[in-house]
Structure formats: structure tokens, C-alpha cells
Amino acid sequence: MTKTIIFDFGNVFINLDIEGAIKHTFNSFKIDALSEEMTAFNSFYEQGLISTKEFIEFYVENFPNISKEEIIDIWNFMLKDFPKHRLEFLKQLKATSKYKLILLSNTNELHIDSIKKTIPFYDEFKNYFDAFYLSHEINLRKPNKDIFDFVLTENKLIANECLFIDDNEDNCKTSKFLGIKTWHINPKTEDITNLFKLKSELFN
Incomplete structure (x- = not known):
């Protein structure tokens, strides 16, 4: 029972709009797929193994043309x-x-x-x-x-x-x-x- x-x-x-979020991420970052490093950082962040500050800094360093605020918006895009x-x-x-x-x-x-x-x-x-x-x-x-x-x-x-x-x-x-x-x-x-x-x- x-x-x-x-x-x-x-x-x-x-x-959630997972499919839409993936497309939006790829378009925003001008990539065709997530790198192994990106996948790893996303996983670390989900497990609380890195801070929000460290997470955002990683993306700012890898995509310097995208602002901190834009990265947060891209990350939260899936939430409906x-x-x-x-x-x-x-x-x-x-x-x-x-x-x-x-x-x-x-x-x-x-x-x-x-x-x-x-x-x-x-x-x-x-x-x-x-x-x-x-x-x-x-x-x-x-x-x-x-x-x-x-x-x-x-x-x-x-x-x-x-x-x-x-x-x-x-x-x-x-x-x-x-x-x-x-x-x-x-x-x-x-x-x-x-x-x-x-x-x-x-x-x-």
C-alpha cells in the first residue's frame, strides 16, 4: 500500500519549457551544443557544489559579450x-x-x-x-x-x-x-x- x-x-x-530553453540557450550563446565543461558546471551548480557567483562568472568568462543579467535571463528562460x-x-x-x-x-x-x-x-x-x-x-x-x-x-x-x-x-x-x-x-x-x-x- x-x-x-x-x-x-x-x-x-x-x-517548464525545456526544449525552448535549449534552443534559446544555443541561439544566445551562438553554439550548437553544450560543451562538456558547461554540462559539468551546470551539474555542479544543481548540486550546490559551486555558488551562484561562481556559476555566473564561469559563463561571463566564456561568453564575454553577454552580460550577467542576460545570463540569468537565459538560465531562467525554462521557468513558466x-x-x-x-x-x-x-x-x-x-x-x-x-x-x-x-x-x-x-x-x-x-x-x-x-x-x-x-x-x-x-x-x-x-x-x-x-x-x-x-x-x-x-x-x-x-x-x-x-x-x-x-x-x-x-x-x-x-x-x-x-x-x-x-x-x-x-x-x-x-x-x-x-x-x-x-x-x-x-x-x-x-x-x-x-x-x-x-x-x-x-x-x-
Whole structure:
């Protein structure tokens, strides 16, 4: 029986435009692909292993024609709206007290700072969770196994009593490998608010 629901943040609650962000990044930087160094720095930043200042300085040094402000705008381009009906769904789910609710997100300080400025109910959203894990705050990131082990251990959870919901296939593969029930949600065709209609079998 499912006792805990572990939610991703992006493309589960807040909408993201990942494809558009990649195109915008390539056009802005006049590149065809991210270099290995860029990919590494992005990963380090998501894990909180480098500061926002160090992250921005890296890009300013590599792309001197682009200002610090433009780099921040390029980085935050993927962040879109947070539909209010998803907050309402979470509020009602919390009110039932049926499940332990956990958020587990790969994110970073710049994204969270932007979300706090543009989403007026961010604090309310956060308060509906029993545990709220952001990759840059815990120095771990999905799809690595250690971040799932951390959540299970920290909250004294049994894997097969948990449901993990994420739009990223690799993240879902790791959770399945650990015996966690998984919904690989498709943000183009599915909505978290239909969880119990679409995935009722995951609660048995």
C-alpha cells in the first residue's frame, strides 16, 4: 500500500519549457551544443557544489559579450507558469492526511529565487509537504541512486510503500530499480491533478 508520495517540481507542478530553453540557450550563446565543461558546471551548480557567483562568472568568462543579467535571463528562460489548480490539488491532498508528501527536485538557487519572485504562493506550496528537498541544498541530484537512498533513510521509508512522480525517464528508472512505484508523467498529455483517476492502481 502506498503511504508516501514523492513529487518532482518542474513539469509536475510548475510548467517548464525545456526544449525552448535549449534552443534559446544555443541561439544566445551562438553554439550548437553544450560543451562538456558547461554540462559539468551546470551539474555542479544543481548540486550546490559551486555558488551562484561562481556559476555566473564561469559563463561571463566564456561568453564575454553577454552580460550577467542576460545570463540569468537565459538560465531562467525554462521557468513558466504554476497553474493554481495544482496548488489546490496539493492542498486537498494534504488535508486528507492519507499520505506523507515529499518534494524532490533537481534545481538551483537562481531558479528558486526566480520562482519566489514570480509565484506568490511558493511558501504556501512548500508548507504542504512533510519534507522538501532541493538538489542544491542537499548536494545530491537525480537520477543518482544516492539521492533516493537519502530520502528513504531520512524519512524511514519502505521503498515499495512509496510512489515517485517525475517527468524525467532516467529519474524514474532509478526509482523503479530501488523498488519504488513510479509514474513517469507526460506533461504534454497528463496533469498531476488527475493522479487518482489515471494511476489508481499505484495505490493498492
